[in-house]
Amino acid sequence: MGGCFGETQLPPELRLVEQQEMDLWRAEAHLYLPQVYENYKKNLSQAKRDLLEENQRFPWFRDYGPIRDEFLKLLKEGEELQQRLQIEKEKKRSALLDQFESLQEKINLLSKLTILYQGKPPLRVHLTKAELLLTEAKLLLKENRLIASEKKCPLVETHLHKVQEGLYPILARYQHPEWIAKWKRWAQETIDESRQRDIYSILIIKAEKKLILLKKGEPVKTYPVGFGKNGWLDKLQARDHATPEGKYHIIGKNPRSKYYKALLINYPNEEDRREFERLKRKGLLGKKATIGGSIEIHGGGKDHLTYGCIALDNASMEELYYKVEIGTPVTIIGARDERNSLSLALTDLQKKDEEKKNP
């Protein structure tokens, strides 16, 4: 073995190790296993220095045996590093895919919720940015740039957090025992009144986007409905695009409405007026704020956005219009129990946040 290689004739293992080191670098070993890779690099530098020193000796005394062993050892070390790297990357890839799935679920959930509450600052803008960043992360993963992809996830979270911050106060009502109890009471009173007086009554449940027609206290027909862009909110003033919550009755019927047929309700009622005055006194509404009115149940289509009215498909409106009359009670509530869709969505979001904090 001694004197096999001249200064220009290098051990073949050196080229192999150099190639291996390049492959490891390309595979981003310096990012995934920085300490181990640094060690490997240090050993490689040492082996190269040893080779240089050996080359400096008088040719008759050169012995490349130990140098070759050093490079062989390095090759083995590099192979082990490659295997560890592969495992590390697989782990990261799988964790990233899980994270993507969880973020996508959250985006989908928030997307549904922001259809009826877009709020200010515009929550949909943040939601779109979150979705964009998630798409970026997915594209980076496709290019095998796992670390760059991973760095996008907290940015997605930041935008989603802004959406949640905007939504939580709105959705919290649908989880709050006092609100639920009040809505339950109103619903029960409406059912009882319908039973006792043997009349039709209308119960509108926002969380379910449903209008239930009651007769003798029993549901006889359920219609899907739509609201305004702030449909999840209780109406407080004119032009807030919210739908009022409370106990009302029909005060007018319009067979030739611009929106097919319409049933006018007595919003604002006494309670609405008291609440409006209270909020105004407290300075929670603008000085020029007015209470609004002309809230109707009308046709036009359940998928249409209203300014606070309740919209039905024309066929449903046709049916409903002729079943009810002036004086028919109309009760609008947020939800009829604790396990409503919005409360469940909120719980789901809170659970996801909790899981993230304590994985």
Add this chain to the structure above:
Amino acid sequence: MMRTMRYFLLSLMILVLLAGCGKKPTQEIESTQSAVNAVISEGLGKYAPEEEKKLKDAMAAAMDEVKVQDGKTFKNYDKAKQMLADVKKMAEEMKAALPAKKEQAKQNALSALEAAKSAVSEAKALLAKAPKGKGTAADIQALSGDVKGLEDSLAEVSGLIEKEEFSEAANKANALKEKASGVSEQIKQALEKVKGAKPAKK
């Protein structure tokens, strides 16, 4: 005595000659290092990371050779000098090729931005066809927020290009194009839903 003196002088001359060959190439090290630093500071790592690694490795190898000679009694830095010269040449060649690489990355980012712009414009044009205010579909109202988000992000891509973050800009623009196409599709579906139905109010 004369003979001894002659041997002494000869040995001295040889020693002086050897010492002359063994002078550490400090100037070469400095000029090579500065050529390497120059090309790295111009963004070699950003536009050609593999080249940056090769350059750094070559510099380290040359410095290893210098260190080996540093530790010897009879130093010979000829090989180290050659290696340093090679590294310097490599750094200068890489520096010369860098503007073209930068330009290529810039063009890639700009063309990705153009594609994203046109996808966002398509979404905007579709949205413009939808009914406004009262009677619009809830989905469409929400999607207008999405389009606003897309427009904001287009500005972010332009900002990244200005900051010469071309790779990041191209990636963002590609994501933007994908999302804008999705939004266009959703707008089309929402428009289909409202077709034929009467508008709602209040």
